[in-house]
Amino acid sequence: MISHQLGQPPDGPTPDRPRPYPLHATPHTPLRPMWCCRACGRPWPCPMARLLLKTEYEDNQIGLAIYLCGLFYEATRDLYRLNPDDAPAPADMFARFVAWGPHRRPIIRG
Ligand SMILES: [Zn+2]
Numbered sequence: 001m002i003s004h005q006l007g008q009p010p011d012g013p014t015p016d017r018p019r020p021y022p023l024h025a026t027p028h029t030p031l032r033p034m035w036c037c038r039a040c041g042r043p044w045p046c047p048m049a050r051l052l053l054k055t056e057y058e059d060n061q062i063g064l065a066i067y068l069c070g071l072f073y074e075a076t077r078d079l080y081r082l083n084p085d086d087a088p089a090p091a092d093m094f095a096r097f098v099a100w101g102p103h104r105r106p107i108i109r110g
Contacts, residue, residue: 012070015044018052028052030071033078043096044075050100061102072097 020027028037030044037046045053057064075097080087088096 009073012074013067015071015074017067018049018056021052030075032074033082035075035079045097045100065098065102068098068101 015030015032016027018028026039028039028044028046028049030036031038035044036042037044037049040046040048053064053067057067072093076087076090076093079093
């Protein structure tokens with residue numbers, strides 16, 4: 001099959017987490033398509049978003065990993081459309097969106 005005949009993957013998750021904390025504060029969720037934090041303006045996920053996500057998903061580490069991977073996909077698509085000549089490197093995007101999340105098993109067992 002030729003790659004341009006492949007269908008587009010469906011959209012990723014809606015970036016509506018972490019929930020606002022305190023309840024009436026501006027949530028540390030991403031503003032699309034720039035993927036900066038709507039509360040503090042830093043690149044998303046900002047330090048507060050990471051802290052709140054880790055707390056919110058404390059009992060659902062797999063859910064957090066899936067959510068982050070979905071947003072990694074969405075952000076990569078947005079940022080490459082927004083600035084195709086100067087978008088972040090894929091490794092930087094992975095580090096920003098996925099690598100800080102739930103830890104995986106080490107490659108080598110100690
Ligand atoms: Zn923030």
